[in-house]
Amino acid sequence: MRSVIRLGGTAAASLLLALSGAVPGNAAPSAAAASAHCTGSGCVGKSPMRTGCDRHARTVRRSAEVGPLVELRFSSSCRAAWVRVTHARGGDRIEARNRGGVCRHTTCYAKTVAAGRSSAYTAMVNDKGTKAWGCLHRRNGTIVCTEAY
Template sequence: MRTLIRLTVTAAASLLLTMSGTTPGNAAPAGVTAHCTGSGCAGKSPASTGCDHHARTVRRSTEIGPLMELRYSSTCRAAWVRITHARGGDRIEARNKGGACRRKSCYAATVAPGRSSAYTAMVNDKGIKAWGCLHRRNGNVSCTEAY
């Protein structure tokens, strides 16, 4: 009986944590420090630099289909694009300057075959605006508002 109660309590606690979004895999570790700031983050991964901790979505796509999000880290002063519910071959870009996609002003990622999500490297968002674009396999392009 004691084992059954322990299993029930453990299962209930796990369910509550999962529903609240605070599972150990989702929680940002306390005291995480970022490894870059502003232009020093350009081209780097938000996950490997710690910039993804405490980041927030500041813009979303308004198109029906894949969810494209412009993510921003106030600690790193950098932005990147994340896409979910996409198809292999869809391409996303994080931009912070007009014109052609150039190094340090634009980073792209393509959703791999069999996958449905991806994210770009970061662009500097310190004192300048950034935005994201989605290039669908069918040729359609949609972009977020700048932030």
């Protein structure tokens, strides 16, 4: 009898959580947008972590080279992209781009991997209505890029 009461109580609690929208992993699509502090061109040059854009981001492109992993991260709620590198060396430089040419403010954001570190991420570039990609400029002169997304 106790297990039936316990089962009934658990089912009722689950139903209440579901009706309230508080079930973990069942957030409404608008919840992602509500947690982000910027969108598209409003995210340019900002930190994906400080704006909340990293919360629902995904890796959309990866470098195919052996060595440091270069990832192009994309947030659909922010419509912005940035580059993350892991297994790099201090002095390597990563860039997030959304237009060709020289790396300039608003179209490219670069970050140098700090000495003693092996990972870093860039500020965001607009990825609403344009394509973005990422590159790693290694200290030895090698350049590794992702495909555009």
